[in-house]
Structures are given as structure tokens and as C-alpha cells.
Amino acid sequence: MTARSEALQLFVDAASAAFDQFAQAPASRRSIAQIFSALEVPGAQRPGPGSRLPVCFHLDAALAIETQHQPLRRLVDRFKAIEPLLGWRRRTNYDGSESENFFEGHANAMIIGPGGLEERRDLWFGVTLMAPDVRYPDHDHAPEEVYLVLSEGEFRQGQGAWFSPGVGGSFYNEPGIRHAMRSVGTPLFAFWVLLANGPA
Secondary structure, eight states: OOOOOHHHHHHHHHHHHHHHHHOOSHHHHHHHHHHHHHTTSOOEEOOSOOBOOGGGGGHHHHHOOOOSOHHHHHHHHHHHHHGGGOBEEOOOOOOSOSOTTTTTTEEEEEEESTTSSEEOSSEEEEEEEEOTTOBOOOBOOSSEEEEEEOSOOEEEETTOOOBOOOTTOEEEEOTTOOEEEEOOSSOEEEEEEEETTOOO
């Protein structure tokens, strides 16, 4: 069996506890139960150093969250330990709904999944960082998705109103729903998990 690094295992454990506490919608709970059950079996590890983009300058501010919730503080600490290994990338396809500063003002990193620290196809576990006052483009995808937000910021699903989950906020995107996010006066930082194979 492939061995998972201690730092990544500690991150997975912290993420499992945080999602379990804050993702309370029934669909979210079903999805994360399947995802973290699958994560009990490690995938192939990706060697090599990570890479940052200029927008990662905002990471320190984004990770300086103020919260009384120990699971969120532990998750941030565990993320900091693996972040230097991540390959931060820009989204390469968008539809014109994004802000003019989107290209330089955002970055995504795959933690577990295609191109992540752990290579696998059954699930994706990633993170998005955006500089202040950036709008991510409208987009959709077949896999269902659960977010755990660790900053201020606004999100939208379908044609609904923009909403602010707040630090520790979590929500579920059903398969195929159009969705978007935008930062406000501070950086946006959010984790997302996708059950790539769909619900059982």
C-alpha cells in the first residue's frame, strides 16, 4: 500500500474534523462521508517541490483567520505545513463573467486529485485563493461539490442571490449547477472537495 506523508495525513485528519463539524447540510454530509472514507486509502504520492504564483503574496493575510473554533485553527496549521509542496495554478478557461483583475488575482491548488500531492481520480480536494475585490467566473462541473470557507467572501449558485458563508461557512453545489464566488475587501480562501465519481 502507498504510504501517505505524515504532514499530508495530519492535514487530511484536520480537514475531516473541520468538514464534519461545519458541513451540516444532508447532501454535504453524504458527500463528505464518501470522500473521507475513500481517503482512508492513500493514493500515489507526487514528489518534488511546489510552485507559487504572485497572488500567493496574500496567503499570510488569508490564513490569519480569527476564530474560536479549534478545528479551523488546526486545519490552517496543517495546511501551512503542506502549502510549500503545492503547485498553484490559474484557471485557464472563463466566460467573461470574471472581473478584469481575475487572471492575476487568483490561484487554485490541488491538494489531492489530478496533479495534487496525492494523485487520484475518484475525488478532488483543492483550495482557492483570491486577492481582494476579484470575481471568479461562472462555471459548472458534473461532480457535486462541498465548500468550507475560511474567509469573508461571497458566493452564488444558479441565478440566486450572492451570499456570505463567513469563516467556517460550508455549502453544497449539486452536480451541474452554475456557481461563482467573489472576494470582498480581504483575500478569499476556501477549500473544496468534489466526489468525482458521483454519488453512490
